[in-house]
Amino acid sequence: MSVKQISVFLENKSGRLAAVARLLASRGINIRALSIADTSDFGILRLIVDRPEEAYRALKEEGFTVSLTDVLAVAVPDRPGGLAPALEALSEANLNIEYLYAFVARHADQALVLLKVDDRERAVKVLEEAGFKVPSPEEIYSL
Amino acid sequence: MRVVSGLRRGETLSREELRELQLVRLKALLVRVYERVPFYRRKMDEAGVKPEDIRSLEDIRHLPFTTKEDLRENYPFGLFAVPLKDVVRIHASSGTTGKPTVVGYTRRDLNLWAELVARIVRMAGVGRGDVAQVCFSYALFTGGFGLHAGLERVGATVVPAAAGNTERHVRLMQDFGTTVLVGTPSYILHIAEVARQMGVDPRRLKVRKALCGAEPWSEGMRAEIERTWGIEAYDNYGLSEIIGPGVAGECLERQGLHINEDHFLVEVIDPNTGEPLPVGEKGELVFTTLTKEALPLIRYRTRDLSRLLPGPCPCGRTTIRMERVMGRTDDMLIIRGVNVFPSQIEEVITSIPGLAPHYQIIVDRKGYLDELEVQVELAQEGFTGSYEDLESLEEAVRHRLQSILSITPKVKLLEYGSLTRSTGKAKRVIDRRRGGEG
Structure with missing residues (x-):
């Protein structure tokens, strides 16, 4: 149940992020979610898009330093206290989260959380056993 | 079928024979420059040395050094030992700081140059049947013309593509079936990048060897070039003041660069004191051109740091080897x-x-x-x-x-x-x- 995430290494100089967005736009690729982690020197842009393989190839061809990473998506209720039980379940199962970011789906009262964990398969099991829905990659790409 | 011809006599003399030859040539050189180059006459007079005072190779330490500044101060032709009408080619090194240094070649010098580069090319196992693409600039810089002449001399098919227009390099390689690349290590690596951008896998081209020179590079860089291209890369060394490329090169053993000692007398000195160092110690390379006509140089300080590697080489050449240049004193x-x-x-x-x-x-x-x-x-x-x-x-x-x-x-x-x-x-x-x- 892994969702393909695109990671792009970006130097902190103006116009780099715009260049990524412009390239994806020109290929008609839609960004579903994004997050940026940065230091003073560089940043990592993480993207969930509707056509990840195609976006990956396009970025690589344009010379971007890019990689595809498997992440996990989990749906949590979009209300106070929605996220905490999911994280607690993972923590109790001793699963480490490297990073996560979230977005709120348009049509439902749920938020989607994207997680990079060390043992994805076990995390899926833990979350499902705790009563959370783990959407399929197709559901995420087509949101 | 590639034909790589054998070693030249100058590469296989016994050490005694070589030293005898060097001494004869050194004595003749000193007579010539003392007569014909006022700069050297003055310098030797100041040092209190006459050509006939030099009776052994060790006596060379009594002679004054020549430096890049000497060449600049005598810009453009002040150190030439022949009239300009006998000079058939001029090259110059880029003058990043001040005037360029100008070098000249007589017809015999050009012939010698081609022969010495041909040796370097053969050492690397390149010869007739190879298609060699030269990626050096063909201009005042000696790299392009120097390698070109030596490659022609061994009978390779030479493609004078020159530096720049990198996409064309890739197309020529595909169309001509290039087997040998000649250039600076950094540029050769860059060509591979451009090839990939064009959708061409460098490893699938016919290139099998690269002759790299004109800038200091590391073993790691060599490994990177070899991995990227799927080839073997060979180091060669030279500088325009001495002759250009053709001073030294790696044989198939790749354990140091054989110096063409029958034409260039090498010393390694302490760059601070100018004192000669024992063989094997790291210091500044100093060359005396034993046979060049237009611009003979006595004890030219290269500013390049290296050390000599004595001892026989399995390839059969008896000429001494130098370690790859680790850098220039001015780059330090x-x-x-x-x-x-x-x-x-x-x-x-x-x-x-x-x-x-x-x-x-x-x-x-x-x-x-x-x-x-x-x-x-x-x-x-x-x-x-x-x-x-x-x-x-x-x-x-x-x-x-x-x-x-x-x-x-x-x-x-x-x-x-x-x-x-x-x-x-x-x-x-x-x-x-x-x-x-x-």
Whole structure:
């Protein structure tokens, strides 16, 4: 149940992020979610898009330093206290989260959380056993 | 079918025969320059040495050095030993600081030059049947014309593609079935990048060898070129003042570069004191051109640092070998009192997986302290998407540099392709301490 995430290494100089967005736009690729982690020197842009393989190839061809990473998506209720039980379940199962970011789906009262964990398969099991829905990659790409 | 012809007599003399030949040639050279070059007559008179005082090769230490400044002060033709009408070719080295240094060749010099480059080419196992693409500039710089003549001499099919227009290089390689690339190591690596951008896998081309020269490079860089292209890369050495390429080159053993000693007498000196060093010690290379006509030079200080590797070579050549040049005395950075060569930094960068061999060294002064910043590109396949991996890469570079240089540098990772690529000698160092870049 892994969702393909695109990671792009970006130097902190103006116009780099715009260049990524412009390239994806020109290929008609839609960004579903994004997050940026940065230091003073560089940043990592993480993207969930509707056509990840195609976006990956396009970025690589344009010379971007890019990689595809498997992440996990989990749906949590979009209300106070929605996220905490999911994280607690993972923590109790001793699963480490490297990073996560979230977005709120348009049509439902749920938020989607994207997680990079060390043992994805076990995390899926833990979350499902705790009563959370783990959407399929197709559901995420087509949101 | 490739035909690589055999060794020349000058490459296989016994050490005694070679020394005899060198002494005869040295004596004749001194007579010639004393008669014909006022600069040398004056210098030798000042030093109180006459040509006939030199009775053994060891006596050479009584002769004065020649420096790049001497060439500049006698710009353009002041050190020529023949009238200009006998000079059939002029080359010059780029004058990044001040006037260029001008060198001249008689017809016999050009013939000798081609012969000596031909030796270097044969040493690397290149010969008739090879299609050799020259990626050096063909201009005042000696690289292009020098390699061209030597390659023709061995019977290779020479493609004078010259530096620049990199996409055309790739197309020519595809269309002509190029088997040998000739250029600076940094440019040869860049051609592979451009090939990939064009959708051409460099490893699938017919290229089998590269003859690299004209800039100091590291073993790590060699490994990178060999891996990227799927070829063998050979080092060769020369400088325009001495003749251009053709002074020394690697044989198939690749354990040092054989110096064409029957035409160039080599010494290694302490760059600070000028005193000759025992064989095997690291110092500045000094050459005396034994047979050149237009521009004979006595004890020319190259500013290149290396050491001699005595002992027989399995290839059968008896000429002494020199270690690859680790850098020039003028490239040496002194950072907080520590001597740093760009090649040391390159060695570290190319030894760490995940980094591309494209880097820049920035030296600056904050207050009273020198600061070293190393900017290096991530390899395209080296990026995993993980923040931790990037941090440990930075830490690995910092740690390795710190352990060899005793300075903790700032390390900055760059996007692949971020630094400008060079078609000739790569510019790696920006020293802001001197005010301005350079």
